[in-house]
Structure formats: C-alpha cells, structure tokens
Amino acid sequence: MQFLDQEALTFDDVLLVPRYSDILPKDASLQTRLTRDIHLNIPILSAAMDTVTEHRLAVCLAEEGGLGILHKNMLIEAQAREVRKVKKFESGVVKDPITVSPKTTIRELIDITDKNNISGMPVVEGKKLVGIVTSRDIRFENNFDHVVSNVMTPKERLITVKEGVSRDQVMMLFRQHRVEKILIVNDQFELRGMYTVKDILKSLSKPQATKNENGQLRVGAAVTTGKETQDRVSALIAEGVDLIVVDTAHAHSKGVIEVIKWIRKHYPDQQIMGGNIATADAAIALMEAGVDAIKVGMG
Known part of the structure; x- marks a missing residue:
C-alpha cells in the first residue's frame, strides 16, 4: 500500500475561524x-x-x-x-387543465374531481370553451345521472382573459368578480389555460420558490x-x-x-x-x- 508523504484532510478536520462581519443575516443572499x-x-x-x-x-x-x-x-x-x-x-397558469364535456354525467364528474383532488373543471366541446363546473354547482345535486350541461356556468357568464395578461390584471378580476377561477382563451374562444385564486395566493406567499x-x-x-x-x-x-x-x-x-x-x-x-x-x-x-x-x- 502506498502512503502519501503530505498532509491530508477531510471535512471533519477543518473549522472556519469566525471573524468580524458588518453583514446582517437578512441581507445575506444564498x-x-x-x-x-x-x-x-x-x-x-x-x-x-x-x-x-x-x-x-x-x-x-x-x-x-x-x-x-x-x-x-x-x-x-x-x-x-x-x-x-x-x-x-x-402554478401561475395551469397550462393544461383537466376538462370535461357537456355530456359528462355528475357521477363521472365527481369521480374525476376525487381522483385528481380538484374542485372545478372547464367544460369544452372539442377545443371550444362552453362553460365551467365547480363543486358549488353540484353540491345539492341529487340526480347523479344528470349531465354537466344542466348545472355548469355557461360561457356567457364566464370570466375570461386572453393569453399574456399580467398577474395584476388577473388579481383585479378576482377581486372585482369574486370568482375562484379565471379561464384563458384565444381569439377563437378555445381554452388555453386557467388561473385559480388558490394558485395565485400560494405564489404570492412563496416569492422565493x-x-x-x-x-x-x-x-x-x-x-x-x-x-x-x-x-x-x-x-x-x-x-x-x-x-x-x-x-x-x-x-x-x-x-x-x-x-x-x-x-x-x-x-x-x-x-x-x-x-x-x-x-x-x-x-x-x-x-x-x-x-x-x-x-x-x-x-
């Protein structure tokens, strides 16, 4: 076995000597x-x-x-x-939200929301946005064979924005309309994503993420x-x-x-x-x- 004729150290052999500092912990960046x-x-x-x-x-x-x-x-x-x-x-934007069709039954909708731990989904026909359905819409629904189109909020009453809108504008819409979800659409009213107030608030509370x-x-x-x-x-x-x-x-x-x-x-x-x-x-x-x-x- 060959031995090195020089000093060899591991991390446990070394300590840093503390010295004077004029930097406060709150000013330090990692x-x-x-x-x-x-x-x-x-x-x-x-x-x-x-x-x-x-x-x-x-x-x-x-x-x-x-x-x-x-x-x-x-x-x-x-x-x-x-x-x-x-x-x-x-996420600031849910790029590919889970969707359902107007013909999805309430029973199927509940199964999807439970499996994915979500409270609401956009309703689409093909790529076209036609409404949104949330837990509030089905809270008192007794007939689970009814279809989503019977209980959803139709597109005429949706709050939507175009792609590229600023977060400040989105927050203003949340406050103004007191909704929990804002849908993103293109010029053809095709679904492109979704903002949720939950995600926005989480994002604001963790600026260092x-x-x-x-x-x-x-x-x-x-x-x-x-x-x-x-x-x-x-x-x-x-x-x-x-x-x-x-x-x-x-x-x-x-x-x-x-x-x-x-x-x-x-x-x-x-x-x-x-x-x-x-x-x-x-x-x-x-x-x-x-x-x-x-x-x-x-x-």
Whole structure:
C-alpha cells in the first residue's frame, strides 16, 4: 500500500475561524446557479433516494427555493406521475387543465374531481370553451345521472382573459368578480389555460420558490443506465421535468456517458446533471458528453 508523504484532510478536520462581519443575516443572499437555466434561492438539492424524495418533499423544497430530485426506484409511469404532481401543485397558469364535456354525467364528474383532488373543471366541446363546473354547482345535486350541461356556468357568464395578461390584471378580476377561477382563451374562444385564486395566493406567499417561466415549481428526476432509460427520460420530459439526473455510484463510465450523449442529442435543450464523480478527469468527461451540472462526492 502506498502512503502519501503530505498532509491530508477531510471535512471533519477543518473549522472556519469566525471573524468580524458588518453583514446582517437578512441581507445575506444564498442564491446560486445550478445550471445556466436553473437558478436556486437556496443551494440545496434533495437526495434521489426512495426514503427521501417523492413529490411531497420536492414541492416543499421548491417552495423554499431549492430543488427536489425524484428517486428512480419506481415504474416509469409512477415517476412521471410524481413529476406531474409537482408541476400541478402550484402554478401561475395551469397550462393544461383537466376538462370535461357537456355530456359528462355528475357521477363521472365527481369521480374525476376525487381522483385528481380538484374542485372545478372547464367544460369544452372539442377545443371550444362552453362553460365551467365547480363543486358549488353540484353540491345539492341529487340526480347523479344528470349531465354537466344542466348545472355548469355557461360561457356567457364566464370570466375570461386572453393569453399574456399580467398577474395584476388577473388579481383585479378576482377581486372585482369574486370568482375562484379565471379561464384563458384565444381569439377563437378555445381554452388555453386557467388561473385559480388558490394558485395565485400560494405564489404570492412563496416569492422565493424555484419556478420556471410558466410559474410552475421546478423538479428534477433521477435516471440510471438500464434498458428502459430512454423510455423513462422521454416520459419525464413529456411531463415537464426541469432536470434529468443521470445518477450512479460511479459516473465516470461508458454507460453514463452514452446516456448523457443520447439525452443531449434527442433533447438538446434539456438540463442534465451527471454523477457521482470524484476526479477532474471524470468532470471533464461528463462535460464533454454534454452535462449542465455535475454531482461530486463518492462513498
């Protein structure tokens, strides 16, 4: 065994000596850049472990300004669903709200709202918005075989806005009309999204949250180098995952580098992290393969 004839230290061997400071804690900033496109208000990512990170922790951490990394020890569909839960939890705009048709029965409507934990849905015919139905509309409904068109608020009484309207304008409409949902439409009155007062208030109460350009909480997800990795990556990206983490115990390997190159080739704008590594050569190899961030530390 070879011994190095020089001082070697670990983290436990080192202490920082406190010195005078004229900076108050409230004036300190912990903002950092995880990748070129992802900024964090606190430099904390969660471990991609099945005992640590699923959607509940990912939501909490993103709300505080960090980023949760969903573990990969589940079926592809389950991990994609975890991403969807984070994305749906809070957003300035719900880009693809769940909808029903005028012919949907009250029984079917209740089943959908219970499964998705929502209180109301736009009603559409094709792409055209024709109304909205909420829990208030069916609260005293006894005949569950009635269809939605019998109880919904019709389009003539809806509060709608066009795409690109400012948040201040949306808040003014909420206060003016005392509604809980405002629908976004285009010039053809096709549904393009939805604001909810609940989401707006949540957003205002968490100004430090880590969000994308659509006001959705950001989330990462881990993948490995197995046979189903390409399908898993595609499913995660389809749900809007912000960061793919190619997560292995030893990332300076052919399998990891090939996965990173595949993701970069097929999804050139996707943010990618690779790890774990412990050497400069490994960092260079992952950067050349196309990662945006590197996870350092082994053992």
